[in-house]
Amino acid sequence: MRAVGGYVIENSYEILRNGIVVGKVQREWGGRWSWDIFTDPKEYGWADSMTEALHDARNALGLRKASAPAR
DSSP, rough: OOOEEEEEEEEEEEEETTEEEEEEEOOOTSSSSEEEOSSSOOHHHHHHHHHHHHHHHHHHHHHHHHHSSOO
C-alpha cells in the first residue's frame, strides 16, 4: 500500500513488455480498478475488477491480437 496525492493505492501492478514498464493497473480507493498505458497519447480506463482492467490494458497494447494464433 502506498499514499499518492492524498489518497491510498491498495494494489498497484506494473505492466511489462520485454522487461520495460509500459503501463500499470491499480486498485483505486473505493474498490474500482484503473489502467494506464504510457504511450503518446496516453491511454487509460476504468474497470470493476482486476481481471477486466488487465484485459482492457492488454487490448490497448495490442497484446491480445499478438498472442492469438492466426486462422
